[in-house]
Amino acid sequence: MSQTPISSSISTISTAPKRLVIASRESRLAMWQAEHVRDCLKKLYPQCDVQILGMTTRGDQILDKALSKVGGKGLFVKELETALEDGRADLAVHSLKDVPMVMPEGFDLSCVMAREDAHDAFVSNDYASLEDLPKGAVVGTSSLRRESVLRSKFPHLEIQPLRGNLDTRMGKLDRGEYHAIILAAAGLKRLGLESRIRALLPIDPYTPAAGQGALGIETLSQHPNIKAWLAPLNDLPTLYAVSAERMVSRQLGGSCEVPLAAYATWNQDQMHIRSFVASVDGTSSCLASAEGSVKSLEDAEALGFSVAQDLIAQGAASLLPHGLPK
Numbered sequence: 001m002s003q004t005p006i007s008s009s010i011s012t013i014s015t016a017p018k019r020l021v022i023a024s025r026e027s028r029l030a031m032w033q034a035e036h037v038r039d040c041l042k043k044l045y046p047q048c049d050v051q052i053l054g055m056t057t058r059g060d061q062i063l064d065k066a067l068s069k070v071g072g073k074g075l076f077v078k079e080l081e082t083a084l085e086d087g088r089a090d091l092a093v094h095s096l097k098d099v100p101m102v103m104p105e106g107f108d109l110s111c112v113m114a115r116e117d118a119h120d121a122f123v124s125n126d127y128a129s130l131e132d133l134p135k136g137a138v139v140g141t142s143s144l145r146r147e148s149v150l151r152s153k154f155p156h157l158e159i160q161p162l163r164g165n166l167d168t169r170m171g172k173l174d175r176g177e178y179h180a181i182i183l184a185a186a187g188l189k190r191l192g193l194e195s196r197i198r199a200l201l202p203i204d205p206y207t208p209a210a211g212q213g214a215l216g217i218e219t220l221s222q223h224p225n226i227k228a229w230l231a232p233l234n235d236l237p238t239l240y241a242v243s244a245e246r247m248v249s250r251q252l253g254g255s256c257e258v259p260l261a262a263y264a265t266w267n268q269d270q271m272h273i274r275s276f277v278a279s280v281d282g283t284s285s286c287l288a289s290a291e292g293s294v295k296s297l298e299d300a301e302a303l304g305f306s307v308a309q310d311l312i313a314q315g316a317a318s319l320l321p322h323g324l325p326k
């Protein structure tokens, strides 16, 4: 994995950090991610005391309701932002997929770390693949994006909501509440559950959500040194890819209320990006992809922007519950 600094223009750091506090949700996946960042920071700054501040967010408390009804994925990050504001923590680690496309005033996405497997995964105790599922089989997912593709490809399956953290979701599968479930491969791999994956779903048509599999580190915009300290943890290919994906999503007002997928790869200055917007029932969709030379963050965002314009030209706005963002 290459760990390339985000920018060589960052001024030299006069002092290494003495103490850093990482704010994290308390789910096993969030803690794994925070510990991963802590280990990377300890390697970079052996003298630094790196602590993790575990927090229960409102998003974790209201998993029984449709999150979109009570404020969306942002609920997973707000408490962590309060800890940054109060100075109780210096950085917050998030699954980038859960980070709002527009950062709130005063906060920055200061670091994007190397991406884990971005695929969605098929998990089942009885079936090897989606194709093997019989008519009426119950498939669990709470992602409208996954639901939309499943309904269009397999109208004979029954899609049911599936909420809770990863262990909760696996428990529901193992208790027989579902014949199969769809989850991000990244989370399963991080928690040592890779052996439960029966099949990785191909990017076409199961395009991941913007940022899926990547870790983002959020900080106060005004923190004096944190960006320079985190710079060595940035992964340039991931940063370019997710910046393009997030640009598509931002232009379309992406939220968990709309089936929206965006996935990009970047290597040797070439970026490929694919995105769709669809109806939840899977009957209509707009799909766009683009390929181009990308040599900077601006290039990456420009390619994402062009894909968003392509989708809008195809009529994507009619698939968005609130139309295009102002």
Ligand SMILES: NCc1[nH]cc(CCC(=O)O)c1CC(=O)O
Pocket (backbone or CB within 6 Å): 095, 096, 097, 098, 182, 183, 184, 186, 187, 211, 212, 213, 214, 215
């Ligand atoms: N929406 C919840 C969420 N946020 C991040 C991950 C998994 C890890 C990742 O994508 O980085 C998951 C679970 C899932 O989608 O199955």
